[in-house]
Amino acid sequence: MEHEMRAEYAEGVLPHEDTPVKKWHMTRVGATIAMCGQPLAPAAVTQSAGKWGTAEAQPFCRTCGVMYLEEHPQDTE
Known part of the structure; x- marks a missing residue:
């Protein structure tokens, strides 16, 4: 399964390339729900x-x- 990181922004802030990232999350490629459920x-x-x-x-x-890491344990080796 392919993954990518997607940015989370402060509440009420619209995404823009200059917008500061609050936190990075891991998602499946193209998904808008993070692996943590955000x-x-x-x-x-x-x-x-x-x-x-x-x-x-x-x-x-x-x-x-x-x-x-549970899905990709080899990434830590």
Whole structure:
């Protein structure tokens, strides 16, 4: 299953490329519900799951991280 990271923004803030990201979540590609259950804006910025664990993916949802690791344990090796 393919994954990507999708941005969460402060409540009431519309997604825009200059909008500060409140938190990054892991989703299945194209999904707007994070692995933790958080609904995310369809227009939210996304980035490759390959950036997970890097400075570009911070701050990252801990619950999504746990769930992602359960599906992709080889990503920690």
